[in-house]
Amino acid sequence: MTAHLKVPELGVVPPEMDAWVIRKERFGDPLTSFKRESMATPEPGPGEVLVLVMAAGVNYNGIWAGLGKPVSILDVTKKDFHIGGSDASGIVWKLGEGVTRWKVGDEVVLHCNVTCGQCGACNGFDPMACEDQKIWGYETPYGSFAQFTVVQAQQLLKKPKALSWEVAASYGLVYFTAYRMLVDRARVRPGEVVLIWGASGGLGIFACQITKLLGATSIGIVSSPDKAALAKSFGCDHTLNRNDFPGLAFQPNETDEQAKARAAATKKMGKAIWELLGEKKGPDVVFEHVGQESFPTSVFLANRMSRIVICGATSGFNLTFDVRHLWMRQKSIIGSHFANAEECHRANELVHQGKIKPVLTATYSYDDIAEAHDVMYKNKHMGTLACLVNAPREGLTNLEETRAALAG
Numbered sequence: 001m002t003a004h005l006k007v008p009e010l011g012v013v014p015p016e017m018d019a020w021v022i023r024k025e026r027f028g029d030p031l032t033s034f035k036r037e038s039m040a041t042p043e044p045g046p047g048e049v050l051v052l053v054m055a056a057g058v059n060y061n062g063i064w065a066g067l068g069k070p071v072s073i074l075d076v077t078k079k080d081f082h083i084g085g086s087d088a089s090g091i092v093w094k095l096g097e098g099v100t101r102w103k104v105g106d107e108v109v110l111h112c113n114v115t116c117g118q119c120g121a122c123n124g125f126d127p128m129a130c131e132d133q134k135i136w137g138y139e140t141p142y143g144s145f146a147q148f149t150v151v152q153a154q155q156l157l158k159k160p161k162a163l164s165w166e167v168a169a170s171y172g173l174v175y176f177t178a179y180r181m182l183v184d185r186a187r188v189r190p191g192e193v194v195l196i197w198g199a200s201g202g203l204g205i206f207a208c209q210i211t212k213l214l215g216a217t218s219i220g221i222v223s224s225p226d227k228a229a230l231a232k233s234f235g236c237d238h239t240l241n242r243n244d245f246p247g248l249a250f251q252p253n254e255t256d257e258q259a260k261a262r263a264a265a266t267k268k269m270g271k272a273i274w275e276l277l278g279e280k281k282g283p284d285v286v287f288e289h290v291g292q293e294s295f296p297t298s299v300f301l302a303n304r305m306s307r308i309v310i311c312g313a314t315s316g317f318n319l320t321f322d323v324r325h326l327w328m329r330q331k332s333i334i335g336s337h338f339a340n341a342e343e344c345h346r347a348n349e350l351v352h353q354g355k356i357k358p359v360l361t362a363t364y365s366y367d368d369i370a371e372a373h374d375v376m377y378k379n380k381h382m383g384t385l386a387c388l389v390n391a392p393r394e395g396l397t398n399l400e401e402t403r404a405a406l407a408g
């Protein structure tokens, strides 16, 4: 265990900061790709804010960034370094020119949508349609795994006061993504059935809660009894263990035998869903992010006129499925990506109101940021993971308490 990071006086910006940095020459698994370095502290430009990071959330995009796959993010940012991290809680430390809605000392959580703020999409339509839309901490170089980060002022959200830094840092990316997928893209209606892949994972655990809040029924797919219990404790109505359906996962270049076994496993899962629902009905909405291995099952199982909403592809992004099931039964595939600022504010308000609960299952120290990513990479986790950055221990909720803990 190394010493705690040093927190300067409010508003004082040191020229150098500590950061976990990814570089091209060490692309690979998280334990290889993430390394600590001293970096120049970034300067907030017009409309931007420098934030002292108290805690940072762990997301799958840090793994993609470190792997250098499916794209090298350094080729996108045109930098020779990348500081990952698309979730954070912290304190506004310095304002860039023109920022008036926030002040130094404000306690915030950050959403990760970066846009130009000037085009038609940003001003009246949907900033997610902005041609310059990017994910902060993935497609931008200064994410949250560092003492300071620089963000657009529109990325700031009020931190729920009662939440510790680490809990406040844990939910934004996955929760806001799940919110847009179900509320604004798939438009889930009361009484509908939502099939949720990875129901105990980062996205899935919030999908379970949102589905409940919308008055719909959820069926969560998980891979162990512990994961089923976690999903149920966050409002998932029914669960299925995917290990009870051997051969279900699509494999590229599958043999005829494998294809037959997959068809049988898919039908078996369909019947299990009928039994859970007590009627011969499939899901009205499928919450997809697994991709290649699950997508043909999702298309097959979904009801007539259903929606399959997808935001990711953990198991592979080339999707193969029998399109007859799609057109004959008039199903729709809906792409979805993170959320715009207005959706993030709406969703964050539900956390302030206690209607949606963050699901932090493990907190790692600043020293263990690579290790936390490795746990996620190996699918050994449930819920969400966060790492302390400037916060010296868990449970601290504001700057005063944090300073006292650092002094003590």
Ligand SMILES: NC(=O)c1ccc[n+]([C@@H]2O[C@H](COP(=O)([O-])OP(=O)(O)OC[C@H]3O[C@@H](n4cnc5c(N)ncnc54)[C@H](OP(=O)(O)O)[C@@H]3O)[C@@H](O)[C@H]2O)c1
Pocket: 059, 060, 061, 173, 174, 177, 197, 198, 199, 200, 201, 202, 203, 204, 221, 222, 223, 224, 227, 242, 249, 289, 290, 293, 294, 311, 312, 313, 314, 315, 336, 337, 338, 339, 376, 379, 383
């Ligand atoms: N576009 C966006 O804005 C956006 C935002 C957030 C995340 N994503 C993407 O969405 C994906 C999931 O993110 P996350 O944070 O929820 O990850 P996560 O916490 O790792 O959860 C994913 C869950 O998927 C399940 N899973 C993994 N491999 C599977 C497979 N081969 N077949 C079936 N289920 C499988 C696992 O649950 P079980 O083992 O219990 O089944 C796991 O808990 C990632 O690829 C991420 O990059 C995209």
